Amino acid sequence: xRQVIITIAAVVLAAGTxxxxxxxxxxxxxxxxxxxxxxTTWADAYKFLQDALTDANSSEKPVEIRVAQxxxxxxxxSAEPNGTGDRNATFQLIRGVALKGGYAGFGxxxxxxxxxxxxxxxxxxxxxxxxxDVNAPADLRDEPSRVENAYHVVTSRDxxxxxxxxxxxxxxGNANGDWPDPWPYEKRGGGMYNEGGGDRIEYSxxxxxxxxVANSATVGGGMYNYDTNPKISNCCFSGNSxxxxxxxxxxxxxxxxxxxxxxxxxxLTGCVFNGNSASAGGGMCNxxxxxxxxxxxxxxxxxxxxxxxxxxxxxxxSLNGCVFSRNTxxxxxxxxxxxxxxxLVSYCIFSENSTIxxxxxxYNSQGSRGTIIxxxxxxxxxxxxxxxxxxxxxxxxxFANCLFAGNLARISGGAVENIRSETTILDCTVAQNxxxxxxxxxxxWFGSNGLVRNSILWHxxxxxxxxxxxxxxxxxxxxxxxxxxxxxRKDAVYAEPNDSLxxxxxxxxxxxxxxxxxxWDPNGTLEDTNDDFWVMGDYHLKSQAGRWDSNEGRWTM
Numbered sequence: 182x183r184q185v186i187i188t189i190a191a192v193v194l195a196a197g198t199x200x201x202x203x204x205x206x207x208x209x210x211x212x213x214x215x216x217x218x219x220x221t222t223w224a225d226a227y228k229f230l231q232d233a234l235t236d237a238n239s240s241e242k243p244v245e246i247r248v249a250q251x252x253x254x255x256x257x258x259s260a261e262p263n264g265t266g267d268r269n270a271t272f273q274l275i276r277g278v279a280l281k282g283g284y285a286g287f288g289x290x291x292x293x294x295x296x297x298x299x300x301x302x303x304x305x306x307x308x309x310x311x312x313x314d315v316n317a318p319a320d321l322r323d324e325p326s327r328v329e330n331a332y333h334v335v336t337s338r339d340x341x342x343x344x345x346x347x348x349x350x351x352x353x354g355n356a357n358g359d360w361p362d363p364w365p366y367e368k369r370g371g372g373m374y375n376e377g378g379g380d381r382i383e384y385s386x387x388x389x390x391x392x393x394v395a396n397s398a399t400v401g402g403g404m405y406n407y408d409t410n411p412k413i414s415n416c417c418f419s420g421n422s423x424x425x426x427x428x429x430x431x432x433x434x435x436x437x438x439x440x441x442x443x444x445x446x447x448x449l450t451g452c453v454f455n456g457n458s459a460s461a462g463g464g465m466c467n468x469x470x471x472x473x474x475x476x477x478x479x480x481x482x483x484x485x486x487x488x489x490x491x492x493x494x495x496x497x498x499s500l501n502g503c504v505f506s507r508n509t510x511x512x513x514x515x516x517x518x519x520x521x522x523x524x525l526v527s528y529c530i531f532s533e534n535s536t537i538x539x540x541x542x543x544y545n546s547q548g549s550r551g552t553i554i555x556x557x558x559x560x561x562x563x564x565x566x567x568x569x570x571x572x573x574x575x576x577x578x579x580f581a582n583c584l585f586a587g588n589l590a591r592i593s594g595g596a597v598e599n600i601r602s603e604t605t606i607l608d609c610t611v612a613q614n615x616x617x618x619x620x621x622x623x624x625x626w627f628g629s630n631g632l633v634r635n636s637i638l639w640h641x642x643x644x645x646x647x648x649x650x651x652x653x654x655x656x657x658x659x660x661x662x663x664x665x666x667x668x669x670r671k672d673a674v675y676a677e678p679n680d681s682l683x684x685x686x687x688x689x690x691x692x693x694x695x696x697x698x699x700x701w702d703p704n705g706t707l708e709d710t711n712d713d714f715w716v717m718g719d720y721h722l723k724s725q726a727g728r729w730d731s732n733e734g735r736w737t738m
Contacts, residue, residue, distance in 0.1 A: 205241050205277070208233045211249035211286040218259065223249070223292040230272060230304075231258040234280075242277025243343065247293070249286025250300035255331055256308050264308055266329060269367075271374075272304055274337040274386055279345035283390075297348045297390055306331035306371070306396070307353035318422035318438065318458045321397035322357045322371075330355035332367045332374075334396070339378025340386040342412060346373075348390045356398035356405075357426075368434060369441070370405030372396035372421065377409035377445075384448065385409045391416045399426045399434035401441030401466075402457065408443070414450045423459040423466075425485075435460030436492065438482065442470035452477045460485045461518075462492030463508060471497045479516070483509045487544065488518035489534060495521040503529045510536045513572070514544030515561060524551035531570070533560045533715070539598065540572030541588060551578040558596070559699070560715030562589040567624075568598035569614060579605040585622075586612050587699050587715035593618040593650065595641055599629040601656070609636045610720050613699060616643040619675055620650035628656030637666045637693050638673075646675030653680045661685055666693050696721045 209226035210233045216225035220233055227233045230246075230253040237244040256270035257263070274280065282302025285294040294300070313326040321327065334354040337344060351372045358367025366374065372393040377385060388411055393403035402421035404413075418439035425435035438457030440447075442465070449472060454464035463482030465472070470493075477500075479490035489508030491498070496519075503526075505516035515534030524545070531542035538544075541561035545551050551573075558570035569588030571580070583606075585596035595614030597604065604625070611622040621643030625631040631651070638648040645652075648667050651660045652675065663685030667673060670690045676682040699718030706712055730737045 205244045208236055208244060208246045209249070210246060210253070212251040212253065213249070214287045223287045226287060229253070229258045229262070231255065234273065234275065234278075237278045238275050243279065244277060245279045245281065247284050248280065248282045248302045248349075249284045249292070250302055251286075252303045252305050254305050254308055255334060266308055268308070268329065268332050270331055271333045271336040274335065274340050274344040274346060276341055277343045279347065280349070281345070281347045283348035295348070301350055302348065303350045303352060304334050305353045306334040306355060312353055318395070318397070318402070318420045318456065319424055321395060321402070321422050322355060322399070322424045327353070327355045327397070332356045332358060333370050335373040337373070337375045337386040337409070337411070339376070342384050342387045344386045346386065346388045346391060350392040350394060352394045352396060354396040354398070356401075366405075368399035368426065369407075370401045371398040372402070373404045375404065375406045375409045375411055377407065383410065384412050386411045388412065388416060389414045393418045393439070394420055396421045398423050401437045402439065402459070404440045405437070406440065406442045406445040406447055408445060410446045410448070412448050413452060415452065417453045417455065418457055418464070419453070419455045421457045425460050435485070436468070437462045437466030439464045441466045441468070442472055442496075443468045444470060446471040446473070448473045449477055450475045454479045454482055454490070456481050458483045462488045463490065463510075465491045467491070467493040467496035467498055469495055471499070474498060474500045474503060476502045478504045478506070479508055480504070480506045481508065484511065486510070486512035488514045489516060489536070491517045493519045493522055493524070497523040497525075499525045500529055501527050504532070505529065505534055505542070506532045508534045510538070510544070512536070513538040514540045516542045518544040519549045519551065520547040521549055524549060524553070526551070526556055527554040528556065530557045531559070531561055532557070535562045535564060537565045539563055539566045540568045541590070542570045544568070544572050545576040545578055546574040547576075549576040549578065551576065553578065553580045553583060555582045556580075558583065558585045558588055559717055560587045563591060564711070565591050567592050568594045569616070570596040571598070573597070573599045573602040573604050575601045577603045579607065580609055581607045583609045584720055585609065585614055586718065586720060587701065588614045590616045592616065593620050593626070593643070594624040595621045595643060597623045599625045599631055601628040604629065604631045606631070606633045606636055611636065611641060612639045612695070612720060614641045619643055619645040619652060621647045622649055624650040624652075625658045625660045626652060627654050627658065629653070629658045631660040633660065633662045633665055635664050639666065639668045639693060639695075640698070641668075646673065648673040650675040651680045651682055652677040657681065659683065663687055666691060694723045695719065696723050
């Protein structure tokens with residue numbers, strides 16, 4: 182699998198002509214409108230979004246604000262058409278008000294035609310309209326042309342699901358306020374700042390079909406959530422950043438390039454995190470938070486320390502059907518890093534993530550308790566340390582019905598490395614992983630206890646323990662293997678004299694007959710393994726006579 186190709190389909194919604202509504206009203210906004218500028222029709226639309234929000238705030242709810250294509254800045258209204266330059270200016274969501282973009286607007290045959298890409302509505306924090314491009318997202322916050330940008334392009338406080346943001350591009354926010362930052366937290370949430378009101382409603386603002394692009398902050402470049410639970414669906418977070426800041430003698434912040442959650446439990450569905458950067462949590466950072474994340478993609482995000490795709494500190498995220506691909510955590514956890522909390526991951530793919538430290542695919546530490554079910558770990562690598570696919574430290578983790586194939590660790594634990602952890606591997610396939618030292622497949626080290634049951638360990642490689650290694654060093658380690666297919670049987674297991682290998686019942690050394698083995702492509706440089714990439718195989722099993730092809734109705738090789 183050289184690449185994970187991600188197609189983000191353009192969502193096209195067609196709306197009919199404006200019609201009377203029984204409750205509240207519809208307000209039009211179009212910077213090109215030439216009429217009375219009172220928001221009643223497209224010809225008479227407000228030119229400034231802030232005027233429409235003021236109108237909506239005083240109107241009977243619900244209200245729908247339709248915003249035509251164009252660029253809208255939060256410091257402008259009819260009284261200040263050229264802008265005030267106030268960096269605290271923001272577009273504030275309102276309960277009972279739906280703010281919707283992507284309309285064709287005035288002058289078009291159908292002004293209510295809606296297409297988010299063709300008729301892009303941009304909410305921009307670039308108050309002077311002078312932002313320059315940067316070489317990397319990490320350079321956004323301190324770029325001189327962005328010093329006057331709004332701290333938060335959009336803000337939501339004490340909202341519920343009736344506060345809607347739909348079909349907008351949010352860009353140019355720069356939460357780089359002075360230390361210590363005053364209310365409203367000018368170092369957090371460049372694109373959007375969300376805060377609850379303490380009443381702990383089930384869900385706060387509803388945010389859908391939006392793009393958060395090139396926003397920056399010290400915490401939460403694209404979005405910051407505090408004590409709030411927004412619903413976020415079909416959104417893209419791209420090229421946002423959260424950079425470390427110097428506060429006195431200490432570095433502070435730098436977490437959550439795409440989103441930072443603090444004491445929050447947002448629900449995310451169908452979102453993409455692409456090319457965001459931070460010190461921790463390039464795509465997303467969770468602090469004492471329990472997000473529910475479904476069908477989301479984290480690709481090419483980077484963290485200077487931990488969690489290229491996602492980082493969590495004493496948080497309990499629940500992930501289903503997500504993809505983590507080509508993320509980089511330079512310290513630990515290329516795809517994901519978890520420090521404490523309870524983790525539930527199901528039907529996810531971790532592919533081609535990398536770290537200089539440990540845990541190319543996933544890193545669990547500080548008492549994390551994880552349940553990882555029906556996940557795929559392929560082509561991940563720890564280029565200088567341990568645990569190519571997964572690394573568990575002082576944690577209790579169960580992997581069930583997972584595939585580990587083609588993962589690399591320079592030192593040990595090609596697929597999985599454990600230190601002072603309780604690790605259970607049930608019904609898993611661990612194949613063609615490799616390590617430079619011990620445990621081509623799995624290594625239990627330094628006081629760890631491992632159980633491998635009903636699993637396949639095949640074609641893994643390492644100088645010590647091609648399939649398994651148990652070596653506690655200073656604290657004895659144990660591993661139990663039962664009812665598993667282990668290539669080479671006990672001869673492929675490395676165990677130190679003071680450590681315990683419990684070779685249980687039902688272990689075999691019979692070829693599992695994979696349908697098609699994967700392989701490492703040298704990428705044209707046989708002498709340089711750093712640029713090798715993994716070509717995915719098919720690890721379904723076939724009989725010695727072949728595999729049943731239901732389409733052809735016969736056994737086939």
